[in-house]
Amino acid sequence: MLRHFKILEFALSSLLRRRYKNLGILVVYAFTISVLASILFLTDSLKQEVSRVLEGVPELIVQRTMAGRHELTPIQYADTIRALPGVGEVRPRYWGYYYDPLTKANYTLMGLSSDQPELQQLEGRLPTASGECAIGPGVAEVVPAALGDEIFLIDSRNTGRSFEVVGVFRQPSNLLTNDLVTLTVEDVIDFFGLPGDHATDLAVQVFNDNEVGTVAAKIKQVFPEARPIARSELRRTYDALFSWRSGMMLTIFTAAIVAFAILAWDKATGISAAERLEIGILKAVGWDTSDVLELKFWEGLVISVTAFLVGVLAALVHVFFFGAPILARVMKGWSVVFPEFRLSPHVSLYQIFLLAFLTVVPYVFSTVIPSWKAAITDPETVTR
Amino acid sequence: MTEGEIIDTLIRAERVSKVYSPGLPDQVRAVDDVSLTVRTGGVAVLKGPSGSGKTSLLSLIACMGRPTEGRIVVGGKDVSKLPERFLTRIRRETFGFIFQQLNLIRDLSALENVLLPLYPVPMPFSEMRRRAEAVLASLGLAHKSRSKLTQLSGGEQQRVAIARALIHEPAVIVADEPTAHLDRALATELLDILQELNRKGKTILIATHDPLVHEHPFVEQIFQMRDGRIEDGSES
Numbered sequence: 001m002l003r004h005f006k007i008l009e010f011a012l013s014s015l016l017r018r019r020y021k022n023l024g025i026l027v028v029y030a031f032t033i034s035v036l037a038s039i040l041f042l043t044d045s046l047k048q049e050v051s052r053v054l055e056g057v058p059e060l061i062v063q064r065t066m067a068g069r070h071e072l073t074p075i076q077y078a079d080t081i082r083a084l085p086g087v088g089e090v091r092p093r094y095w096g097y098y099y100d101p102l103t104k105a106n107y108t109l110m111g112l113s114s115d116q117p118e119l120q121q122l123e124g125r126l127p128t129a130s131g132e133c134a135i136g137p138g139v140a141e142v143v144p145a146a147l148g149d150e151i152f153l154i155d156s157r158n159t160g161r162s163f164e165v166v167g168v169f170r171q172p173s174n175l176l177t178n179d180l181v182t183l184t185v186e187d188v189i190d191f192f193g194l195p196g197d198h199a200t201d202l203a204v205q206v207f208n209d210n211e212v213g214t215v216a217a218k219i220k221q222v223f224p225e226a227r228p229i230a231r232s233e234l235r236r237t238y239d240a241l242f243s244w245r246s247g248m249m250l251t252i253f254t255a256a257i258v259a260f261a262i263l264a265w266d267k268a269t270g271i272s273a274a275e276r277l278e279i280g281i282l283k284a285v286g287w288d289t290s291d292v293l294e295l296k297f298w299e300g301l302v303i304s305v306t307a308f309l310v311g312v313l314a315a316l317v318h319v320f321f322f323g324a325p326i327l328a329r330v331m332k333g334w335s336v337v338f339p340e341f342r343l344s345p346h347v348s349l350y351q352i353f354l355l356a357f358l359t360v361v362p363y364v365f366s367t368v369i370p371s372w373k374a375a376i377t378d379p380e381t382v383t384r
Numbered sequence: 385m386t387e388g389e390i391i392d393t394l395i396r397a398e399r400v401s402k403v404y405s406p407g408l409p410d411q412v413r414a415v416d417d418v419s420l421t422v423r424t425g426g427v428a429v430l431k432g433p434s435g436s437g438k439t440s441l442l443s444l445i446a447c448m449g450r451p452t453e454g455r456i457v458v459g460g461k462d463v464s465k466l467p468e469r470f471l472t473r474i475r476r477e478t479f480g481f482i483f484q485q486l487n488l489i490r491d492l493s494a495l496e497n498v499l500l501p502l503y504p505v506p507m508p509f510s511e512m513r514r515r516a517e518a519v520l521a522s523l524g525l526a527h528k529s530r531s532k533l534t535q536l537s538g539g540e541q542q543r544v545a546i547a548r549a550l551i552h553e554p555a556v557i558v559a560d561e562p563t564a565h566l567d568r569a570l571a572t573e574l575l576d577i578l579q580e581l582n583r584k585g586k587t588i589l590i591a592t593h594d595p596l597v598h599e600h601p602f603v604e605q606i607f608q609m610r611d612g613r614i615e616d617g618s619e620s
Contacts, residue, residue, distance in 0.1 A: 002506050002507075002508065003503075003504055003505070003506055005501060006503050006504075006509065007504070009509075013496075017491045017492070061519050083497070219438065277487070278489055279488075281487045281488075281489060281500070282500065283448075284448055284475075284481055284483070284487065285476075285481070285500050285501040286472060286475055286476025286477075286501045286504060286505075287472070287500075287503070287504050287547060288468070288469050288472040288473075288504060289468055289469070289472075290469070291503070291504045325530060376468070378443075378449040378450070379448045380443035380444075380448040380449040381441075381449065381450075
């Protein structure tokens with residue numbers, strides 16, 4: 001134990017002796033790790049946000065399409081769908097998008113149903129009467145508005161409408177409620193001028209999750225112009241989308257990764273004459289091959305773990321404190337349109353281990369292997 | 385060989401050869417069929433011109449390389465075929481090597497260079513430091529122990545190299561051309577140090593072509609080398 005401790009102490013002093021070279025490696029290494037970690041953290045957080053959003057989405061949503069575009073759905077569809085085996089409640093949903101020219105932001109206006117548990121976490125209360133609204137944190141920030149204030153919106157008849165803010169959402173996921181303005185169902189119908197016998201879409205409850213696909217197929221059979229969307233399809237789509245974007249980002253940052261790989265390769269393919277001589281001297285004065293390798297292992301480990309911690313910490317700050325300003329526009333896509341949302345911190349241990357495995361381990365190997373070649377040579381040959 | 389002779393003989397080389405780059409166009413037979421013995425507590429000199437194989441033979445004896453042919457016995461043990469880690473242990477416990485080029489690590493202090501052999505040894509830092517400071521003091525370098533090598537004169541660096549060779553209290557001091565880079569005064573001073581070490585019981589083995597060394601009265605055995613072979617082995 002004492003021997004290991006002493007070799008570690010010597011490794012630290014060796015690193016300090018070559019402080020400028022090691023600092024250079026550390027900076028490049030940490031930057032590469034921070035870029036990779038930022039992409040992974042951002043992707044994972046976005047997937048988590050989507051996952052939280054989808055928890056509140058019905059198992060099956062039925063929309064009507066015409067010429068490939070989303071149209072309002074006749075409410076009478078609900079009676080036919082409700083009669084299908086395995087189907088529970090069928091609920092019409094009233095919502096739409098609203099562009100606010102004053103704040104240059106897009107909001108989602110939604111008619112509130114009392115049975116939406118994901119909308120229960122708020123400061124204040126939900127709207128219960130006409131002229132009341134509850135708003136998401138993003139809306140509250142850009143308007144700006146707080147409890148008791150009024151927000152001003154222009155309806156489909158180009159008439160200005162005021163709504164009193166009676167609640168502000170405080171959700172674990174900002175993506176869920178960030179751009180949301182909830183009104184009573186009647187206010188939404190009136191605001192958008194929806195025909196009374198139509199809804200935006202229908203939320204369908206299916207008793208058995210395994211039968212969602214079967215129910216969707218039956219709905220499609222009965223209403224050929226309908227587009228049933230299962231929650232699992234949405235989840236897969238978002239996963240694929242963010243994975244694709246993450247892959248694109250990794251591709252873009254390939255240059256940084258390649259630069260680091262070249263640095264690691266440079267270390268792996270040879271050591272300087274001075275380092276070779278130093279190894280020869282250590283061998284000549286009684287260090288065993290395993291002692292030299294342990295020394296190089298500690299040197300590699302100290303550099304790579306330090307760079308890893310600095311890189312991961314920088315990535316955490318970049319993504320969750322500053323909102324990943326460099327990467328977010330690419331990763332979020334359309335949702336970067338105001339109001340911006342703040343990511344909920346989420347770090348997967350699996351990703352941390354994966355990142356450590358892909359960065360720390362190769363670096364340590366690239367440090368030890370060339371030294372091993374020098375360390376197994378007779379000291380006489382090295383010191384001559 | 386009698387039991388008494390075995391005890392008296394610390395190092396024995398038997399028909400030792402060393403070939404570098406065997407089978408290649410640049411093959412060199414640096415040591416060729418050499419046999420010699422060095423007595424415990426004796427002072428032996430390998431003398432000869434540059435390229436005569438002195439350093440190669442010295443390195444083989446000090447377990448820094450393996451002979452291509454023949455065998456080397458140190459303290460009654462054949463070290464020619466020992467695995468690396470056993471060879472390292474014998475090198476660490478038996479030999480202190482003073483290199484021709486000194487081979488000190490330039491950006492370490494004198495004290496740090498002297499400490500190097502003790503890192504792989506299970507010895508507390510405090511004891512390591514105490515020993516190193518004592519050895520440096522015995523060589524008149526107590527006041528320079530914290531100095532970087534670049535701040536030391538050639539003679540002082542030589543003494544640091546000697547201190548490093550002594551720190552682990554080896555039985556044999558092996559010196560390769562120890563006076564090559566020293567003026568006459570410093571060379572004489574170095575020989576005095578080696579003589580003093582010999583008086584304390586250390587076996588001394590020196591490779592040199594400097595008459596100042598091989599004509600020194602404390603030298604007991606002289607092996608004249610040429611082209612990798614011993615031409616003459618005499619005792620003074």
